[in-house]
Amino acid sequence: MTKGKLDWQMDEQQNGKAPLSLQNVHVSYATRRGKVQAVRNVTLDLHAGESLALIGESGSGKTTLGLAIVRLLPETAQIEPGAIFYRRNGREVDLLKLDRNEMREFRWRDCAMVFQAALNAFNPVLKIWAQAWDTAKAHGWHDKEAVRRRLVELLEFVQLDPKRVIDAYPHELSGGMRQRVLLALSLLLNPQVLILDEPTTALDIITQRTIIKLLRKLKEDQGFTMIFISHDLAIAAELADRVATMYAGRIVELGASEDIFYRPRHPYTLGLIRAVPTVTGGFEQLFSIPGSPPDLIDLPTGCKFHPRCTFATDRCKVEEPELEEVGPGHTAACWHWQKVEEELRRNPLHRGVLSVLEAVSFNEEAVS
Amino acid sequence: MAPILEVRNLTKKFGKGKETVTAVDSVSFAIEPGETVCLVGESGCGKSTTGRMVAGLLEPTSGEVLFEGKNIKELDSTGFRRYRQSVQIIHQDPYASLNPTQTVRQILTAPLLRHNKVKNRADAEARALELLEVVDLTPARDMIDKYPHQLSGGQRQRVAVARALTVEPKFIVADEAVSMVDVSIRVSILTMLSRLKEQFHVTFLFITHDLALAKYFAWEGRITVMYLGRIVEDGPTQRLITDPRHPYTQALLSAVPEADPELAHRKRQIELREAEIPSLLNLPPGCTFHPRCPYFVPGQCDRQVPALEPLDVGGRVACPVRKHEHVPLLV
Ligand SMILES: Nc1ncnc2c1ncn2[C@@H]1O[C@H](COP(=O)(O)OP(=O)(O)OP(=O)(O)O)[C@@H](O)[C@H]1O
Ligand SMILES: Nc1ncnc2c1ncn2[C@@H]1O[C@H](COP(=O)(O)OP(=O)(O)OP(=O)(O)O)[C@@H](O)[C@H]1O
Numbered sequence: 001m002t003k004g005k006l007d008w009q010m011d012e013q014q015n016g017k018a019p020l021s022l023q024n025v026h027v028s029y030a031t032r033r034g035k036v037q038a039v040r041n042v043t044l045d046l047h048a049g050e051s052l053a054l055i056g057e058s059g060s061g062k063t064t065l066g067l068a069i070v071r072l073l074p075e076t077a078q079i080e081p082g083a084i085f086y087r088r089n090g091r092e093v094d095l096l097k098l099d100r101n102e103m104r105e106f107r108w109r110d111c112a113m114v115f116q117a118a119l120n121a122f123n124p125v126l127k128i129w130a131q132a133w134d135t136a137k138a139h140g141w142h143d144k145e146a147v148r149r150r151l152v153e154l155l156e157f158v159q160l161d162p163k164r165v166i167d168a169y170p171h172e173l174s175g176g177m178r179q180r181v182l183l184a185l186s187l188l189l190n191p192q193v194l195i196l197d198e199p200t201t202a203l204d205i206i207t208q209r210t211i212i213k214l215l216r217k218l219k220e221d222q223g224f225t226m227i228f229i230s231h232d233l234a235i236a237a238e239l240a241d242r243v244a245t246m247y248a249g250r251i252v253e254l255g256a257s258e259d260i261f262y263r264p265r266h267p268y269t270l271g272l273i274r275a276v277p278t279v280t281g282g283f284e285q286l287f288s289i290p291g292s293p294p295d296l297i298d299l300p301t302g303c304k305f306h307p308r309c310t311f312a313t314d315r316c317k318v319e320e321p322e323l324e325e326v327g328p329g330h331t332a333a334c335w336h337w338q339k340v341e342e343e344l345r346r347n348p349l350h351r352g353v354l355s356v357l358e359a360v361s362f363n364e365e366a367v368s
Numbered sequence: 369m370a371p372i373l374e375v376r377n378l379t380k381k382f383g384k385g386k387e388t389v390t391a392v393d394s395v396s397f398a399i400e401p402g403e404t405v406c407l408v409g410e411s412g413c414g415k416s417t418t419g420r421m422v423a424g425l426l427e428p429t430s431g432e433v434l435f436e437g438k439n440i441k442e443l444d445s446t447g448f449r450r451y452r453q454s455v456q457i458i459h460q461d462p463y464a465s466l467n468p469t470q471t472v473r474q475i476l477t478a479p480l481l482r483h484n485k486v487k488n489r490a491d492a493e494a495r496a497l498e499l500l501e502v503v504d505l506t507p508a509r510d511m512i513d514k515y516p517h518q519l520s521g522g523q524r525q526r527v528a529v530a531r532a533l534t535v536e537p538k539f540i541v542a543d544e545a546v547s548m549v550d551v552s553i554r555v556s557i558l559t560m561l562s563r564l565k566e567q568f569h570v571t572f573l574f575i576t577h578d579l580a581l582a583k584y585f586a587w588e589g590r591i592t593v594m595y596l597g598r599i600v601e602d603g604p605t606q607r608l609i610t611d612p613r614h615p616y617t618q619a620l621l622s623a624v625p626e627a628d629p630e631l632a633h634r635k636r637q638i639e640l641r642e643a644e645i646p647s648l649l650n651l652p653p654g655c656t657f658h659p660r661c662p663y664f665v666p667g668q669c670d671r672q673v674p675a676l677e678p679l680d681v682g683g684r685v686a687c688p689v690r691k692h693e694h695v696p697l698l699v
């Protein structure tokens with residue numbers, strides 16, 4: 001379907017630079033009450049072919065960061081300071097310096113964002129075919145037959161019956177079908193990077209699984225580079241190679257999926273993990289994170305998590321920690337990450353194979 | 369022990385003529401005092417409709433609801449009022465159920481006074497403060513003068529629980545009670561609800577589409593799985609999630625995303641024959657899961673509605689084809 005994987009990986013091998021690099025990105029919204037600091041100081045490299053999940057509570061800035069990359073933020077938003085470098089075929093551009101037209105080109109051909117499958121992600125009066133045709137035309141693709149062939153191919157890829165879907169209006173489709181149509185449309189112009197915002201939220205379990213399988217196929221067979229945005233940790237565990245935890249607009253921990261889920265070093269990440277149960281794993285006592293997220297207009301001093309953190313000391317109240325290395329390819333922004341490590345040694349997480357074994361041993365007892 | 373609540377062949381149809389849907393179809397179960405039962409299943413399978421009939425908010429088309437051994441249809445008006453107080457329901461969206469023009473004080477003292485649970489205003493106020501402590505809305509003195517819009521989603525849900533407690537219920541139907549609350553505070557609400565089980569001997573019917581929550585909340589209790597209006601399987605939670613027998617339960621458990629990368633990648637992948645769920649307006653004959661079921665036996669599954677039969681490992685299952693087969697979910 002695409003040859004994405006190859007040009008990308010060669011690119012990164014040749015110049016040693018990630019295709020997408022965010023440097024010191026800040027986003028704020030102007031409101032009557034004041035400036036909402038939705039994203040602060042985000043520095044991040046997205047590697048070719050990898051999938052990265054952004055997790056965190058509601059309001060932590062996940063969607064804002066996604067919108068900043070494709071520059072679809074509302075007028076009241078300001079991206080400053082910061083730079084977002086995009087590299088392809090030896091060229092490098094700062095997305096924040098592109099003009100409106102250049103950005104529009106980038107948006108579908110290089111990077112597409114898939115919004116939650118709400119009806120309002122579509123134009124309600126256009127049939128699916130018309131939505132695709134409009135998009136294609138807007139990008140100078142006028143070969144109707146070819147566009148149609150591509151759309152049919154993509155609808156088949158997302159396991160929809162093109163005959164049934166192509167002439168349907170969005171409201172005639174179920175939530176799961178709409179999400180798959182959006183995914184197909186986002187692939188129309190062969191982008192290299194996909195940003196998916198809450199790709200499975202509000203869908204039924206079995207439909208969620210269909211979407212997860214499709215996304216895995218995109219990743220594994222087509223080598224797409226993807227960013228998943230979700231408040232649901234399970235989506236990160238299912239799909240991500242790396243996970244970034246966001247809190248109050250900042251990335252507070254970043255690491256391989258296994259590191260984040262089994263060896264978290266930031267108290268907030270640990271709190272999130274201890275708050276969600278698994279289904280087929282063993283039983284584990286869960287805990288809430290005390291308090292609630294901060295007011296982004298009037299942020300706390302020091303570490304923004306300190307009012308809710310059980311590890312906090314006086315230092316945390318005045319000095320804000322930066323991301324530091326806590327293991328290979330694993331960073332966390334916490335003065336006391338070693339204490340989190342100690343805490344996990346005292347009270348390990350019952351996750352992974354261990355919890356599987358617990359569940360199985362229960363099962364054998366039940367059977368015997 | 370005698371069940372506190374029992375439903376027999378509970379059925380609810382909506383609509384007329386060709387447009388009739390059977391939202392709940394011959395559902396039978398019994399819940400013992402102190403037991404926690406979770407009702408799970410996908411959107412539209414009839415969970416809320418069942419919950420509303422249990423709470424006496426919706427009249428069944430046919431079938432019975434028995435509370436403390438008595439058929440609620442046969443209660444006199446005093447008896448019916450007492451039953452309606454004993455069974456309280458907590459909804460998903462507390463914002464919709466709390467009057468926005470009333471303070472927490474009014475929301476809590478009004479039912480206390482109306483149902484003569486207290487002698488006077490001063491006692492009502494004291495009781496309201498106590499209830500706020502019970503649901504962990506502290507300091508209670510600061511909370512009591514707030515309006516719903518001044519509270520977070522989690523705090524509003526706590527107010528809804530406190531209000532349900534004013535009438536000293538014995539049974540609470542919690543319908544997606546924490547589904548709209550952020551994960552980070554969900555657990556504290558569940559813990560608070562669990563405490564009510566012990567502190568006030570409240571029995572719970574916990575309705576959720578989230579299997580992970582069901583497992584956590586009803587770990588010592590039972591899970592009942594519904595599909596298109598019928599119960600397809602139920603049983604002790606720990607059995608049901610490690611040894612599900614109905615192909616639909618297996619499909620659900622294998623499909624549910626896991627917040628654990630290893631589990632996520634070791635789940636058995638179950639391929640359904642058909643991805644889309646049938647419409648209630650056009651239900652398949654026999655076992656309604658048969659068009660999607662990987663174990664479909666032509667001539668059997670599409671002819672006869674399978675009975676919900678007891679299982680040797682605990683609970684009941686409505687699948688004669690697979691009832692004896694153990695399918696490990698992790699591979
Ligand atoms: N257009 C806007 N004007 C003002 N503030 C905004 C705007 N959009 C978002 N915000 C605020 O910016 C912060 C970050 O919002 P964002 O939508 O990025 O969070 P999120 O992590 O995606 O949350 P959710 O999980 O709820 O989708 C929030 O405090 C939000 O209220
Ligand atoms: N008042 C009503 N009139 C007509 N149909 C109804 C009514 N209430 C529910 N239904 C239908 O009955 C079926 C079962 O609905 P119910 O709300 O019980 O499902 P549910 O399992 O609670 O779903 P969800 O997880 O989405 O809350 C659905 O098809 C629904 O559309």
Ligand code: SF4
Binds near residue numbers: 655657661663665688
């Ligand atoms: S009765 Fe048959 S069709 Fe229904 S679930 Fe069992 S095996 Fe599948």
Ligand SMILES: [Mg+2]
Binds near residue numbers: 062
């Ligand atoms: Mg968002």
Ligand SMILES: [Mg+2]
Binds near residue numbers: 415416417543
């Ligand atoms: Mg419901």
